[in-house]
Amino acid sequence: MSDDVADQLRRLRPAPMSTATRMRIEAAVRATPVMLPQRRSSAVRFSAVAAAVVVVVVLAVARQQETPHATWAEPSEDMISYGLLMRHLAEPERLLEVIDRNRRPIPQFTGFDSSHP
Amino acid sequence: MDALSRLLTDHGDTLRLYARQWLRDVSSAEDALQEALVGCWQRDPGLTCTSLAQVFVCVRNAALNLGRSERRRDVRESRSVSEQSPCFAGPEAMIDLRDEVQMAMARLPTAQREVVTLHVWAGLTFAEISEVLGCSANTAASRYRYARDALRHLLPAGRVLP
Numbered sequence: 001m002s003d004d005v006a007d008q009l010r011r012l013r014p015a016p017m018s019t020a021t022r023m024r025i026e027a028a029v030r031a032t033p034v035m036l037p038q039r040r041s042s043a044v045r046f047s048a049v050a051a052a053v054v055v056v057v058v059l060a061v062a063r064q065q066e067t068p069h070a071t072w073a074e075p076s077e078d079m080i081s082y083g084l085l086m087r088h089l090a091e092p093e094r095l096l097e098v099i100d101r102n103r104r105p106i107p108q109f110t111g112f113d114s115s116h117p
Numbered sequence: 118m119d120a121l122s123r124l125l126t127d128h129g130d131t132l133r134l135y136a137r138q139w140l141r142d143v144s145s146a147e148d149a150l151q152e153a154l155v156g157c158w159q160r161d162p163g164l165t166c167t168s169l170a171q172v173f174v175c176v177r178n179a180a181l182n183l184g185r186s187e188r189r190r191d192v193r194e195s196r197s198v199s200e201q202s203p204c205f206a207g208p209e210a211m212i213d214l215r216d217e218v219q220m221a222m223a224r225l226p227t228a229q230r231e232v233v234t235l236h237v238w239a240g241l242t243f244a245e246i247s248e249v250l251g252c253s254a255n256t257a258a259s260r261y262r263y264a265r266d267a268l269r270h271l272l273p274a275g276r277v278l279p
Contacts, residue, residue: 005265009237012205012215014134017147022125025151029121032155034162 120164121154128169131239132176134204138231139184143202146180153179170245173235177249221271229264232257 088095129150136146136153153175161167204222205215222230228250235241235249246257 003265005268006237009218009233009268012207012211012218014130014238015143015203015206017125017129017133021147022129025129025147025154026121026125028151029154029158032158034159 120167121158124154124164124169124172128172128239131234132172134238135173135231135234136176136180137204138227138234139180141187145183145187149180149183150176152183168245169239170241170248173239173241173249177231217272221268224271225264225267229260229267232260233264233268236261 084098085095088098132150132153133143133146136149137143140146140149153172156179157164157167157172157175164172203215204219207215222233225233231250232246235246236243241249243254243257243261247254250257
């Protein structure tokens with residue numbers, strides 16, 4: 001398709017830039033310090049994330065080692081008794097043995113002490 | 118002659134004309150061109166991997182940024198756009214045509230005007246223009262057709278039309 005408008009417009013040229021201007025721009029561009037390309041590939045990003053995770057873990061472990069461990073409370077007698085009871089409940093015959101073994105004679109009632117006020 | 122010298126020699130005038138789409142005077146367009154080329158040079162020293170379309174993209178961005186700051190300054194200082202130095206050159210016999218084309222181009226919407234500049238004077242294909250503008254090639258071609266029809270009406274009969 002013929003483009004008559006474009007053909008006619010092309011008879012005009014963009015206004016020319018002076019040589020001094022061209023040289024000034026060229027000199028400014030050449031004087032520009034070159035930036036090093038930034039590598040942001042997925043491998044680099046993954047490495048950065050992995051390094052950050054390692055640092056966090058190491059810091060957490062170091063902090064945990066510095067902090068005295070919380071000590072467990074010594075088990076109370078009730079807990080021991082409960083544990084024994086639960087163990088013996090699994091073997092009822094042993095529980096009966098234990099009860100028999102620990103049975104103590106019931107003290108006989110001997111009347112009120114009259115000397116007591 | 119290296120890539121930078123060749124670029125300025127072959128396309129410097131067109132790049133400056135393209136920058137003028139958004140700027141009020143020649144010196145601002147030259148500033149935008151310099152800023153754009155500095156940016157290109159920083160990313161690709163030697164401009165060995167930079168296409169002409171990418172250079173036009175940089176010029177467009179630099180001119181848009183500079184145009185925004187100019188408009189803010191104009192509003193702040195209540196200054197009007199004054200300087201209208203010629204955008205085009207040609208034989209003496211075409212001075213009238215030059216002024217008429219400049220006025221007609223100024224009346225086009227910016228989107229159409231930049232497509233005309235890129236296609237007619239920069240010689241870019243519609244595919245390359247689409248890369249510069251970030252639109253489809255069909256959109257670029259459509260804008261060019263609208264601009265061509267508008268120019269047919271804006272320019273005096275017999276001046277551009279055969």
